Amino acid sequence: MxxxxxxxxxxxxxxxxxxxxxxxxxxxxxxxxxxxxxxxxxxxxxxxxxxxxxxxxxxxxxxxxxxxxxxxxxxxxxxxxxxxxxxxxxxxxxxxxxxxxxxxxxxxxxxxxxxxxxxxxxxxxVLGLNGLTAYFGLLDLGLPKPGDTVVVSTAAGSVGSAVGQIAKLMGCRTVGIAGGATKVALCKDAFGYDAAIDYKSGDLDAALKAACPRGVDVYYDNTSGAISDAVIQHINVGARIVICGTASVSSWDPWPSGPRIERHILVKRGRMAGLIVFDYAHRYEEAATRLAQWVRDGKLKxxxxxxxxxxxxxxxxxxxxxxxxxxxxxxxxxx
Amino acid sequence: MxxxxxxxxxxxxxxxxxxxxxxxxxxxxxxxxxxxxxxxxxxxxxxxxxxxxxxxxxxxxxxxxxxxxxxxxxxxxxxxxxxxxxxxxxxxxxxxxxxxxxxxxxxxxxxxxxxxxxxxxxxxxVLGLNGLTAYFGLLDLGLPKPGDTVVVSTAAGSVGSAVGQIAKLMGCRTVGIAGGATKVALCKDAFGYDAAIDYKSGDLDAALKAACPRGVDVYYDNTSGAISDAVIQHINVGARIVICGTASVSSWDPWPSGPRIERHILVKRGRMAGLIVFDYAHRYEEAATRLAQWVRDGKLKxxxxxxxxxxxxxxxxxxxxxxxxxxxxxxxxxx
Missing domain, CATH: 3.90.180.10 (Medium-chain alcohol dehydrogenases, catalytic domain)
Structure with missing residues (x-):
């Protein structure tokens, strides 16, 4: 050796x-x-x-x-x-x-x-922590129902792309947010999002309005910051917000400032929850088995x-x- | 007439x-x-x-x-x-x-x-919307377990005082936050909080540390703003934050700024949920019956x-x- x-x-x-x-x-x-x-x-x-x-x-x-x-x-x-x-x-x-x-x-x-x-x-x-994170975050905290609109940030990423596809398998309308034309094309062509938004180009708020005509029921976030602030404006009553990552914030020491969401969470009876996949270790096999079958069936790219x-x-x-x-x-x- | x-x-x-x-x-x-x-x-x-x-x-x-x-x-x-x-x-x-x-x-x-x-x-x-708000917010969203530390803001108020007492009935350690010596005394003497903090006097962060030696498992908030910002620093892994009111913020148009909580919610796997009691109309009788019996038994003042x-x-x-x-x-x- x-x-x-x-x-x-x-x-x-x-x-x-x-x-x-x-x-x-x-x-x-x-x-x-x-x-x-x-x-x-x-x-x-x-x-x-x-x-x-x-x-x-x-x-x-x-x-x-x-x-x-x-x-x-x-x-x-x-x-x-x-x-x-x-x-x-x-x-x-x-x-x-x-x-x-x-x-x-x-x-x-x-x-x-x-x-x-x-x-x-x-x-x-897709069968590891990324897929498991997508699976538990979306299904356990996002609680998607058929017909719900599910918005995903870093939508072409290894977690986001799985979230979007699992949401689609659950009968949801899926809207991906990604940066740049290449990733937006990936969202639509490879990962089957119903709509994909390039947050680097144009008016994110207007794009969200167009992509989510019935509002947002589930927001699966990997970014924090400006993208989240825009999406949260569009949540429906009873929306679930899954906090999975904070990729767009470069330092949390001290905590940066942003718009206060308490009133909006209250009025919308929103639910925001943080996810760390390691808490689900006892259920990895359940999820990996299901994810692997979706991969074999060509349903999870x-x-x-x-x-x-x-x-x-x-x-x-x-x-x-x-x-x-x-x-x-x-x-x-x-x- | x-x-x-x-x-x-x-x-x-x-x-x-x-x-x-x-x-x-x-x-x-x-x-x-x-x-x-x-x-x-x-x-x-x-x-x-x-x-x-x-x-x-x-x-x-x-x-x-x-x-x-x-x-x-x-x-x-x-x-x-x-x-x-x-x-x-x-x-x-x-x-x-x-x-x-x-x-x-x-x-x-x-x-x-x-x-x-x-x-x-x-x-x-106590048998109306205030008591019902306390009941459903604490029990359905706060999910208190025996031994949990439950912190309540506007703790001497008509919602807060019921939250504190119901949490105590559930076997929790209860910590009330109120403004001024009279309300703090009410918290301790009338409503049985284990500890009560006057947010108008002294260092709220230090007072929280002293009152919550095992951290905060449930935060029932009626204020938003500086009080919440202080309490959220002390939440434990898996904490539940109930957003019931935003009394300390005088205008939400435009949304005021505050510290971003996403990273903290993520790291602590916190859950924040907004409550509007009208969503629970189908369960009012269940709650009112139970609250009334606690009042008759002298357990809910x-x-x-x-x-x-x-x-x-x-x-x-x-x-x-x-x-x-x-x-x-x-x-x-x-x-």
């Missing part, structure tokens, strides 16, 4: 992590001890939440330490095992870090990948944007926030 | 309605037609929501017209009936207006008052602040917003 290439956190970013906050290092490939196993990573994930994982601001997980391997989801294969629950050849997805090889005792494994008829990379996207080689990882979070990827951003490791 | 004294809306207020926006008028006492009945009002209600009822800003009800009798809940007795469902002597509570006599076909009746062993005035307070004579009505909304009343503000009509 070659050395274990790893991406370490070099310094703590103030805002969005850039390539310069990481460094490539090399370590010996570890040997599994008793009740441990070794995973050869094949795909590394890149996602907006990583900003939070390296942030010193109070968050929902303790920050990655300086000099530590960057926390990341990854998918790979067990290559050595001294653990009774994991056998050589098992396909796994878990918090395995930005590195070639990861030692595990099983506690950082999100799930064994059972859909071996489908590409392993999907376990990090996905896009991947795969960079080759671990050296692409450090700059990949900032690329996400610049909106440069088209599809789930992954890093494929060369065997 | 004497004439029917009425309070009419004279001009549309910009903000909180003052005495000058109303005028006292006199009309003939009407005669019930077929399927109508005449109610002699005994108590008129005064409540914060009346600001919305006379506002031209989009709201959850059409505004009262200039020259019309001021929309208001009132309680009284049927004195003449040509309606098969309502008999002379029936005690009623409904949208009967600020006037001595109201004609009704039954559609504006909220409920027949069945708790005739208790004072009729309670049907406008209330305060009333009753002014004598309809001429006190016009200035009473502004008094509410100045926080001058101690207990449910009612106007008793002289028979």
């Amino acid at each position: 070659s050395a274990n290439k790893q991406i370490l956190l070099k310094s703590r970013p103030d805002g969005i992590p850039q390539a310069e906050h990481f460094e490539l290092a090399s370590a010996p490939v570890p040997e599994p001890g008793d009740r441990q196993f070794l995973v050869r990573n094949e795909f590394l994930s890149v996602e907006p939440a990583m900003r939070g994982w390296v942030s010193a601001v109070a968050n929902y997980s303790t920050p990655v330490g300086i000099g530590e391997v960057m926390r990341a989801f990854a998918a790979g294969t067990v290559v050595k095992s001294r653990h009774p629950g994991f056998a050589e050849g098992d396909k796994l997805m878990g918090m395995l870090g930005w590195q070639d090889y990861a030692l595990s005792d099983g506690t950082n494994i999100t799930r064994k990948v059972k859909e071996t008829d489908l590409p392993l990379s999907l376990s990090l996207g 996905y896009r991947e944007d795969i960079a080759e080689g671990i050296e692409h990882a450090p700059g990949a979070i900032a690329e996400l926030y610049r909106g440069e990827n088209l599809g789930k951003r992954l890093i494929r490791l060369t065997p | 004497s004439a029917n004294k009425q309070i009419l809306l004279k001009s549309r207020p910009d903000g909180i309605p003052q005495a000058e926006h109303f005028e006292l008028a006199s009309a003939p006492v009407p005669e019930p037609g077929d399927r109508q009945f005449l109610v002699r009002n005994e108590f008129l209600s005064v409540e914060p929501a009346m600001r919305g009822w006379v506002s031209a800003v989009a709201n959850y009800s059409t505004p009262v017209g200039i020259g019309e009798v001021m929309r208001a809940f009132a309680a009284g007795t049927v004195v003449k009936s040509r309606h098969p469902g309502f008999a002379e002597g029936d005690k009623l509570m409904g949208m009967l207006g600020w006037q001595d006599y109201a004609l009704s076909d039954g559609t504006n009746i909220t409920r027949k008052v069945k708790e005739t062993d208790l004072p009729l005035s309670l049907s406008l307070g 209330y305060r009333e602040d009753i002014a004598e004579g309809i001429e006190h009505a016009p200035g009473a909304i502004a008094e509410l917003y100045r926080g001058e009343n101690l207990g449910k503000r009612l106007i008793r009509l002289t028979p």
Whole structure:
């Protein structure tokens, strides 16, 4: 076995992590001890939440330490095992870090990948945390009913695109908001949105009015900021607002200002709820099974944007926030 | 029968309605037609929501017209009936207006008052919309569990005081926020809050920290603004925020600014929901029956602040917003 290439956190970013906050290092490939196993990573994930994982601001997980391997989801294969629950050849997805090889005792494994008829990379996207986030956020908090109008921000993204398609499967009218003509075209052509709005061009409020003639029943938000402020103006009585991400706000320390929504939430009897997918761990298999079947049936499309080689990882979070990827951003490791 | 004294809306207020926006008028006492009945009002209600009822800003009800009798809940007795469902002597509570006599076909009746062993005035307070608002907001949206910390703003008010006591009955730790020493004393001595905070004195954040050592699980808000901003900082994972009123914000046109809560709602997986009690009309009897039994058992206390004579009505909304009343503000009509 070659050395274990790893991406370490070099310094703590103030805002969005850039390539310069990481460094490539090399370590010996570890040997599994008793009740441990070794995973050869094949795909590394890149996602907006990583900003939070390296942030010193109070968050929902303790920050990655300086000099530590960057926390990341990854998918790979067990290559050595001294653990009774994991056998050589098992396909796994878990918090395995930005590195070639990861030692595990099983506690950082999100799930064994059972859909071996489908590409392993999907376990990090449409069948992974992105798909699960879309599934639980929309169905458990958004509570879509047939005929509802569901608006999704970052609609062409790996979470948003799944939200839009699942909403469509539930019989809703789906309206996607994305930035730029390419993503808007993806929304309509690949992900089947009934309408798609380019928030970078023209009057968002007028576009929402045209796209949502019966108002907004569910708003699934990944942005916060100006996009949300515009959508919230259009909610119907009893609307559900799912807060899944805040990609458009670059710093939350201190909290930025925005229009107060309390009166509107009151008058509309709106419900706003925050979602963190890890709270649904006990229901991952239910969702992954259902999502995988939709993928096999051609009802749930996905896009991947795969960079080759671990050296692409450090700059990949900032690329996400610049909106440069088209599809789930992954890093494929060369065997 | 004497004439029917009425309070009419004279001009549309910009903000909180003052005495000058109303005028006292006199009309003939009407005669019930077929399927109508005449109610002699005994108590008129005064409540914060009346600001919305006379506002031209989009709201959850059409505004009262200039020259019309001021929309208001009132309680009284049927004195003449040509309606098969309502008999002379029936005690009623409904949208009967600020006037001595109201004609009704039954559609504006909220409920027949069945708790005739208790004072009729309670049907406008602890057994009326205030108690019902507290009941449904806390139990249906706040979802209190034994051991939860429940924070209530306008804690000595007619809604807040019921929220605090019902939360206590559910086994929660209750923390009331009110303005001034008299109301804080009421919170502790009359309404049994475990802790009460005077938001007008000292450091609200520090007081919240001291009063909520295990954080805030339910926040029942009637204020919006600075009080909410402080409480929301202390919510626990999974907290529920009930938006019931926005008394501390004097104008919502345009929407004022405040700290953005999206990130905090996300990280804490908070749930914020707006409540309008009229949505629960099909469950009023369930709640009123339960509330009445708590009153009889001495487990649910209330305060009333009753002014004598309809001429006190016009200035009473502004008094509410100045926080001058101690207990449910009612106007008793002289028979």
